[in-house]
Amino acid sequence: MSEALRYKPGRIRDENQQSILAAAEQEFVRQGYRGATMQGIADRAGLPKANVHYYFKNKANLYRSVLDRIVTLWNAAFSEISADDDPAIALDRFVREKVRLSFAQPRASKLFAMEIISGAPHLGDYLRDELRGWVDARVAVIDTWIAQGRLTPCEPRRLIYLIWSATQHYADFETQVLALDDKIEYSAQDVNDVAEFLSRTILTGCGLTPPADRAHG
Amino acid sequence: MSEALRYKPGRIRDENQQSILAAAEQEFVRQGYRGATMQGIADRAGLPKANVHYYFKNKANLYRSVLDRIVTLWNAAFSEISADDDPAIALDRFVREKVRLSFAQPRASKLFAMEIISGAPHLGDYLRDELRGWVDARVAVIDTWIAQGRLTPCEPRRLIYLIWSATQHYADFETQVLALDDKIEYSAQDVNDVAEFLSRTILTGCGLTPPADRAHG
DNA sequence: GTCTATAGCCTGATAGAC
DNA sequence: GTCTATCAGGCTATAGAC
Numbered sequence: 001m002s003e004a005l006r007y008k009p010g011r012i013r014d015e016n017q018q019s020i021l022a023a024a025e026q027e028f029v030r031q032g033y034r035g036a037t038m039q040g041i042a043d044r045a046g047l048p049k050a051n052v053h054y055y056f057k058n059k060a061n062l063y064r065s066v067l068d069r070i071v072t073l074w075n076a077a078f079s080e081i082s083a084d085d086d087p088a089i090a091l092d093r094f095v096r097e098k099v100r101l102s103f104a105q106p107r108a109s110k111l112f113a114m115e116i117i118s119g120a121p122h123l124g125d126y127l128r129d130e131l132r133g134w135v136d137a138r139v140a141v142i143d144t145w146i147a148q149g150r151l152t153p154c155e156p157r158r159l160i161y162l163i164w165s166a167t168q169h170y171a172d173f174e175t176q177v178l179a180l181d182d183k184i185e186y187s188a189q190d191v192n193d194v195a196e197f198l199s200r201t202i203l204t205g206c207g208l209t210p211p212a213d214r215a216h217g
Numbered sequence: 218m219s220e221a222l223r224y225k226p227g228r229i230r231d232e233n234q235q236s237i238l239a240a241a242e243q244e245f246v247r248q249g250y251r252g253a254t255m256q257g258i259a260d261r262a263g264l265p266k267a268n269v270h271y272y273f274k275n276k277a278n279l280y281r282s283v284l285d286r287i288v289t290l291w292n293a294a295f296s297e298i299s300a301d302d303d304p305a306i307a308l309d310r311f312v313r314e315k316v317r318l319s320f321a322q323p324r325a326s327k328l329f330a331m332e333i334i335s336g337a338p339h340l341g342d343y344l345r346d347e348l349r350g351w352v353d354a355r356v357a358v359i360d361t362w363i364a365q366g367r368l369t370p371c372e373p374r375r376l377i378y379l380i381w382s383a384t385q386h387y388a389d390f391e392t393q394v395l396a397l398d399d400k401i402e403y404s405a406q407d408v409n410d411v412a413e414f415l416s417r418t419i420l421t422g423c424g425l426t427p428p429a430d431r432a433h434g
Numbered sequence: 435g436t437c438t439a440t441a442g443c444c445t446g447a448t449a450g451a452c
Numbered sequence: 453g454t455c456t457a458t459c460a461g462g463c464t465a466t467a468g469a470c
Binding site: 230231264265266267271408 | 453454455456
């Protein structure tokens with residue numbers, strides 16, 4: 001008997017939970033929290049509706065689990081920047097990381113966006129307690145760069161929002177971008193083009209020389 | 218009897234329709250299309266549910282009416298740019314117009330965003346038939362500027378998306394921005410600051426000199 | 435652990451009195 | 453034109469057989 005088929009305690013449980021979470025993410029993005037149905041989520045996961053209630057006690061609990069997973073993903077992907085870093089290299093890395101994440105996890109980005117646009121009824125605490133601290137720390141780093149004369153004065157907060165919005169756009173507004181570009185789906189080339197364009201434009205906009213330019217001349 | 222109270226044919230009808238449309242816009246943003254209820258919309262408009270069905274035959278019809286109003290608003294606000302314009306002045310005006318619209322009509326922007334994020338089930342035709350033509354025309358103008366050597370080469374399409382995403386962010390992610398900035402609501406100062414920051418950063422990022430800078434020196 | 439059957443509620447929509 | 457009363461259907465959630 002192969003390794004893959006041998007019994008592992010909790011294996012089926014884990015697999016079912018993961019497929020329910022993935023199905024729920026899709027349904028919540030397409031229909032919103034109230035619009036999504038437990039039946040629709042169960043159908044998409046290929047399980048009876050009662051099993052969804054068995055693994056996740058109720059709809060609110062399931063939604064919260066999906067959001068928790070996204071928040072964990074966000075926190076893990078937030079690149080560290082410190083005042084010792086070179087501003088151009090740190091911001092370039094920040095932009096590229098966000099672009100990569102947007103193209104890799106578009107549904108997570110979309111669900112997060114829907115939650116915020118709806119007024120963040122389930123994520124208000126996260127914004128105030130966790131995300132605000134993260135932003136404040138980055139603002140402090142950018143302010144230090146400015147004080148040291150290594151970065152043209154700007155409003156650090158607006159710079160962070162600019163990077164977030166410009167990168168997330170390709171995930172959240174995927175439908176619009178694909179329709180306007182007359183494409184069926186993104187290519188690997190698109191990820192690089194977008195990262196290159198945004199890093200170059202935003203860094204230049206801040207008065208910095210993009211790392212790639214320096215390498216070539 | 219004052220002018221305001223004198224009978225006007227269809228006045229009550231118009232007022233009721235407008236208050237229903239405004240209430241529906243809010244409910245659809247908060248709950249999504251399926252999540253919003255005719256009862257909730259009626260309550261917010263201060264009318265019995267049956268009246269909502271009287272003015273707008275059914276839920277799909279009401280939603281489409283709300284979207285039509287937004288699309289009309291969008292089309293009216295799209296500033297014209299032509300190849301004869303100075304690139305810096307035209308792009309500066311474009312950015313400022315979008316910022317103004319985002320702060321003036323945040324709910325319209327949010328509902329449009331929700332519809333796109335959900336996969337544009339009701340707006341797919343608009344994207345393909347109307348918006349694509351608008352974008353293609355602007356791309357052609359920007360390409361002309363580049364060919365004439367008046368603008369550093371860039372991908373016009375990505376530049377338009379950058380301007381859209383960066384400006385809309387303050388409407389769509391209003392809840393997040395206010396939470397992170399620790400504010401209750403936007404001030405008039407914020408509109409100017411955002412317009413100034415985005416115009417300066419994006420134009421500089423494209424290798425242009427922002428109009429304000431030229432005026433001052 | 436899995437799934438069928440069903441309870442209890444709320445929805446969109448309409449009929450019909452005023 | 454307005455609004456109360458009501459219907460048929462779909463929803464979340466659970467009970468209980470397997």
